[in-house]
Amino acid sequence: MIASPKLKIVEELIATSTREELAWISGYLAGIAAQKGVAVAPTAPDVAAPAKAGKITIAYGTETGNSKKLAADFAAKAKKNGINAKLVSLDQYRINDLAKEEYFVTIISTQGEGEPPAAAKKFYDHIHNNGFKLEKLKYGVLALGDTSYPLFCKAGEDVDAQLGKLGGQRIASLQKCDTDYEADADAWFGQLLQSVSSNGNEAVAAPAPPVKTTGKKTYTGTILTNIDLNDRGSAKETHHIEIDAADVDYLPGDALGLIPHNDESLVAEILAVAGVDASKMHAYKGEEVGVSDLLRRRLNLIHMPERVVAKYAALSGNNIPETRMGLLDLLKIYPLKSSDQFREVIEILEPIAPRLYSIASSPEAHSGEIHLTVARDKFCINGEDKFGLCSDFLARLQEGSTFDFYIHKNGAFRLPEPEKDIIMIGPGTGIAPFRSFLAHRDATGAGGRNWLFFGDQHFVSDFLYQTELLNWFDTGVLSKLNVAFSRDQKEKIYVQHRMLQHGKELFEWMEGGASVYVCGAKEPMSVDVEAALVQVVIQHGGKTKESAEAYIAAMKEADRYLKDVY
């Protein structure tokens, strides 16, 4: 026991200290007592022992920024818990460091048809193709995905399994997350941190437990307007679609996801060729569904992947080349043994994958509505006109008809602070998110300047949203508007040519802190636009090619050069 004046000092110190400070003080006093040869009382104070400061690398593989954002949140959380966290993108990660890691956490999304994001491809290939050992590695994988896709979280699954095969030890089981990932991801990382704090003593040796998915929120929208924005004589058909959908939570930059339906006539033909009664019921995912409805709304029937064709070959007893095919062609060329076998065919078909469209409206400006800009995808096969499944589905939706959708959050394509300048480069349907940005900035009175580069084939027929854009220019919402109509003159002129023409001012805006946004075709547009940006920095910033590329890379890193390309 100590005398009361001293006790008062101790009590005061305790009252004004945080848990971490108390933990430190307790350790400090115990150390001094031990030095003086004093036995420390067995009853420890009621505070958590200081976490053993581990070192953790958090590496993300992202396409649209969700994994990056989550990884940054995790790194901040780890640091708060006294753990030294290193945050790195998988495309910047030095693969030789893997064998030296103490704790390695990776957050990786799945893209394409079950593939890793482009930025994670090198890492993914390296761990799969090189036979090295990672016996010291303690790791955890969080996989981001979307349950609507047939290969849900496939890239994350592969990375988790492969690091295990190479000898790594799991500190947390694989966590697969759907599009509403925040809560699951947070809980998973909390557990993982505990494991790291206890110095890996709680390592999970067993393979991953059953997946926990929460499912996403879906909405039903009603079509208010569906008009073709292109004028007579255009080679294109771009639909402006307004959807009535109250209480939908979205932000400018987000996309709308939907599952398109198959064409009714295709379904009817498939059933006729297979000799199946359209009114037949089929048990599918725990519910009884009419076979016609199942084929129309849920299952992918066109351009089916090789793995499905291989399964069809096995069940129908046919020798079929390894190639993608549609179900109708398969049934016609390689008939089933009997119409009863169609039940087995249904079991091997995969769900229709969702499609994403950048939202062209702003919740501030178009309350209760969502607008889309959809180019009807038209192509020719064997002299026959064909349309893309989803754009055709949307283009043909009549006023008053309904369809289901969900919101795909795009945290990596957000407006900056209201007073910051933005440069938007969005030819064709790439204009969609910029209509949302401009409407939002107009409605909220944001002070930053807005500069738009738009382009298409012809001024007369393809100047999408012309009236609105010119109106925004007249009212000063758009400070600058530069357009490029590629086919109105002999020489093709594209947005990147306009950027080069206005390079001096463009560089001044960039130097002044403007953010650059690009939306539209990944190739060749976004590649050419990036080359033009580098050129602008070389020419007007007096830099070498290398340092101009570094300048653009630094803008990317600072979230001031953002892309939504497809």
Ligand SMILES: Cc1cc2nc3c(=O)[nH]c(=O)nc-3n(C[C@H](O)[C@H](O)[C@H](O)COP(=O)(O)O)c2cc1C
């Ligand atoms: C073109 C495209 C293809 C996708 N393919 C898959 C897929 O095959 N499997 C899956 O689980 N998720 C798939 N997704 C969903 C993404 O993994 C999911 O949206 C994720 O949150 C994206 O994270 P990121 O922003 O870090 O890339 C796909 C998304 C897009 C845009």
